[in-house]
Amino acid sequence: MTEADWMRVWQKNSPADADPEKMARAIMAQTWRFDQKIFWRNAREYAAGIALLVVFSGQLLMGRDRIGALIGIVSVGFVMAYLWWKHRGLHPLDPTADVTTYRAALVARYDDQIQLLRSVPYWYLLPLSSLPIWMAAHGWRDRHAAGAIVMLVGVFALGAFVGWLNVVWGVRRLRARRDAIESTYGKE
DSSP: OOHHHHHHHHHHSOTTTSOHHHHHHHHHHHHHHHHHHHHHHHHHHHHHHHHHHHHHHHHHHHTSSHHHHHHHHHHHHHHHHHHHHHHTTOOOOOTTOOHHHHHHHHHHHHHHHHHHHHTHIIIIIHHHTHHHHHHHHHHHHTTOHHHHHHHHHHHHHHHHHHHIIIIIIIHHHHHHHHHHHHHHHOOO
C-alpha cells in the first residue's frame, strides 16, 4: 500500500481497527527505503571524497603546492569522517518490535537527517571553503588579485547554493515527509 492508502485507512478507521502487523511492515519498509537513500547519498559523497583525496595526495607527492594539498586532505578527510560519524549507528530495525518502536525509529531517522542538513554550513561548507581561501591568498600574493576575487565569488556563490539546497530545500522536504509519517501513523 502507498502512503496515501495508509493515510486513508488511518483516517477512516480508529487506530484500534488498523492491522498492527500491516502497519509495522509498512513502517519497516519506509525505514528501509529511507536508509537506502541515505546510504547511496553517503556513497556518492565518499566517492567524491576519495577522488579528491587522490588528487590532493598526488599534488602533495609532486610538491606543487604542499600546503594547499594538506589543507585539501584535512578538509575532505574531516567531511568524510563527520559524515561517517553521524551515520555510524544506523542499524536495521528489530523484526520483533512493535508499531510504536518502528514509528519512533523512522521519525528519529528523519530528525537526525534534518539536524545533519541544518548543520551543513558548519561541517561541510566551512571546511571545504578553506582550500579556495588558501588559493585566493596564494593568488593575491602572486599579484593575481582579479582572478582570486573571481574565484572566491564563484566558490562562495556555489557554497551558498549548496547551503540553500540542504538547509532550506532539503530540510523542507524532510520535514514534510516527517509530518506525513506522523499524520499517517499518529504521534507517540
